[in-house]
Amino acid sequence: VAQGGGRTLKLPDFEYHSADTVADALEMLSQLGDDAKILAGGQSLIPLMAFRLSRPAHLIDINRVEGLARIQGGTGVTLGALVRHGTAEHSAITRQRTPLVTEALGYVGHAAIRNRGTVGGSIAHADPAAELPAVLMALGGEIVARSVRGIRVIAAEAFFTGFLSTDLEPDELLVELRIPGSADAEGWSFNEVSRRDGDFAVVGVAARVRLDGKGRIRSATLVFSGVGSTPVKAVEAVAVMLGELPSAQLWEEAADRGAREVDPRSDLHGSGEYRRHLVKTLTRRSLQTASCRARGSEP
Ligand SMILES: Cc1cc2nc3c(=O)[nH]c(=O)nc-3n(C[C@H](O)[C@H](O)[C@H](O)COP(=O)(O)OP(=O)(O)OC[C@H]3O[C@@H](n4cnc5c(N)ncnc54)[C@H](O)[C@@H]3O)c2cc1C
Numbered sequence: 001v002a003q004g005g006g007r008t009l010k011l012p013d014f015e016y017h018s019a020d021t022v023a024d025a026l027e028m029l030s031q032l033g034d035d036a037k038i039l040a041g042g043q044s045l046i047p048l049m050a051f052r053l054s055r056p057a058h059l060i061d062i063n064r065v066e067g068l069a070r071i072q073g074g075t076g077v078t079l080g081a082l083v084r085h086g087t088a089e090h091s092a093i094t095r096q097r098t099p100l101v102t103e104a105l106g107y108v109g110h111a112a113i114r115n116r117g118t119v120g121g122s123i124a125h126a127d128p129a130a131e132l133p134a135v136l137m138a139l140g141g142e143i144v145a146r147s148v149r150g151i152r153v154i155a156a157e158a159f160f161t162g163f164l165s166t167d168l169e170p171d172e173l174l175v176e177l178r179i180p181g182s183a184d185a186e187g188w189s190f191n192e193v194s195r196r197d198g199d200f201a202v203v204g205v206a207a208r209v210r211l212d213g214k215g216r217i218r219s220a221t222l223v224f225s226g227v228g229s230t231p232v233k234a235v236e237a238v239a240v241m242l243g244e245l246p247s248a249q250l251w252e253e254a255a256d257r258g259a260r261e262v263d264p265r266s267d268l269h270g271s272g273e274y275r276r277h278l279v280k281t282l283t284r285r286s287l288q289t290a291s292c293r294a295r296g297s298e299p
Helices: 022-035 044-049 085-088 094-096 100-103 111-116 119-125 132-137 248-262 274-295
Strands: 002-004 005-010 013-017 036-039 058-062 071-073 076-079 140-146 151-157 160-162 171-181 188-194 201-211 216-225
Touching: 022 036, 022 058, 022 171, 044 132, 058 188, 071 094, 076 094, 085 100, 085 111, 085 160, 094 151, 100 132, 100 188, 100 201, 119 132, 132 188, 132 216, 132 274, 188 274, 201 274, 216 248, 216 274, 248 274
Parallel strands: 013 058, 036 058
Antiparallel strands: 002 005, 071 076, 076 171, 140 151, 140 171, 188 201, 201 216
């Protein structure tokens, strides 16, 4: 039974399975295939089932699987699929090596959602308005998937294939996210606008800016959420900044180009034109903050 909006909804019938090890989960996925879904934090899957938008015949609960909830540091960060948003957000390893992830996770739902929802679930669910898919793409992260057939490492840029769709096969388990760390002289920023605190964003912008020894822009990345069926990586907005000195005028020009690169649809949460306007405003803001941080100061 799921509760929401003051109503109690009975879930459609399903058979519950609990896996103790990754091997268990892979075996179950291989046997049950298309009829099964992994249950992680349940924060997206259970509401979808309550509204009959998903009707899996089998749920494979991975919450007891050992070793999937680890955060490991190296030059970057490896987040096990079962790491909760809140754990990643408050991890010193994440903050030190991938501060963009820390900043973005603070925007995910409410504290209660972040306590339960997992990073693997967020990536597998692939909501185009979600923070983590955009940030993983901006950081050049990778998704590690396992099945009884073997292991695959998929670049975030190739992983999100459409609205709530990914490159994961029905028998694959997402086991970890590999996220490269920040480089020297690199700044970052994540900004979003949502209708109410804790709601999914209408639009979000993840930015990275790296400066060279002369203070010019050596590289930059911009990824937008909430403007298409997947996160969208800007091309022209970045090209205009390369080799230039940071300035308010440059952010304005990049923001203009970014807004022209997207073609957001209108929906209940905002018109296409409003979303385009948000892309512009949030891009300017994110670039300004990222460039400040690249110079070693906080905005
Ligand atoms: C009120 C509310 C507000 C929210 N706001 C936000 C928000 O602002 N930003 C945001 O990003 N999210 C938001 N969420 C969603 C939340 O972050 C979810 O937790 C997350 O999207 C999915 O994670 P989960 O662990 O709950 O996954 P589940 O709900 O358990 O699963 C989601 C999907 O991913 C699949 N899956 C899960 N783990 C794996 C795995 N390891 N391998 C393969 N498939 C897997 C499941 O089969 C299912 O299809 C919100 C949710 C609610 C209820």
